[in-house]
Amino acid sequence: MENYTMEGRTYRYYGQEAPLYPFGYGLSYTTFRYRDLVLSSPVLPICANLSVSVVLENTGLWDSEEVVQLYLRWEQSSVPVPRWQLVAFRRVAVPAGRETKLSFQVLAEQRAVWAQDWRLEPGAFTLFAGGQQPGQKTRAPSEVLSARFSVTGAARPLLGC
Numbered sequence: 001m002e003n004y005t006m007e008g009r010t011y012r013y014y015g016q017e018a019p020l021y022p023f024g025y026g027l028s029y030t031t032f033r034y035r036d037l038v039l040s041s042p043v044l045p046i047c048a049n050l051s052v053s054v055v056l057e058n059t060g061l062w063d064s065e066e067v068v069q070l071y072l073r074w075e076q077s078s079v080p081v082p083r084w085q086l087v088a089f090r091r092v093a094v095p096a097g098r099e100t101k102l103s104f105q106v107l108a109e110q111r112a113v114w115a116q117d118w119r120l121e122p123g124a125f126t127l128f129a130g131g132q133q134p135g136q137k138t139r140a141p142s143e144v145l146s147a148r149f150s151v152t153g154a155a156r157p158l159l160g161c
Contacts, residue, residue: 028131030060030096037129037145046120046153047161050106054129054145056092057099065093066131070104072111073134075124078155079115084134087127109158111151118158122151 033056040051056068068091071084088104111125112118128134130144 028060028064028066030058030062030064032064032066032094032131032143033057033059034130034143034145036101037127037147039127039147039149042149044149044151046122046151046156047108048151049108050127050149052088052104052106052127052129053101054104055099055101056094058094058096061096063093063095065091067091068102069128069130069132070106071128071134072106073126073128074111074113075126077113077123078121079113081113084128085110108161112158119155120151120158120161121155122153124148124150 034054035057036053036055038053041048044050052070054068056066058064058066067089069086070088072087073084074081087106087110090102090104092100092102094100106127108120109118112120126146126148128144128146132144134144134146136144
């Protein structure tokens with residue numbers, strides 16, 4: 001095998017075709033609502049980490065668990081990248097009628113791209129938070145919130161941070 005590219009070999013690189021059973025697919029005994037997605041800053045230096053918080057509310061009648069998922073999308077990259085990449089997730093138990101505020105860290109290394117070495121590049125990014133992948137079509141309703149941020153500075157090797 002000489003071609004090690006992931007394009008066309010995994011659902012993350014298929015283009016616009018959605019996978020039949022994407023990560024996080026499933027049903028719940030209750031309903032959840034996401035709100036107040038907050039990023040630590042809309043503009044980050046090239047080597048900075050991003051702090052994220054989101055509020056998850058159980059709007060149903062039953063105590064239940066939700067897998068909160070954070071995905072990152074590069075708006076433009078110098079090399080092929082996934083449509084979005086899972087950067088964090090957490091299973092959270094939320095009693096019926098209650099809410100919880102969750103905090104996450106998205107590390108600079110999670111924005112790195114492979115271009116003969118791991119590199120950090122400036123540019124625009126979108127962060128998604130919800131109970132499923134962005135754009136997923138399922139019978140189980142789940143919101144996915146999004147927020148944009150940008151990274152400034154000159155491109156550099158990841159080890160240079």
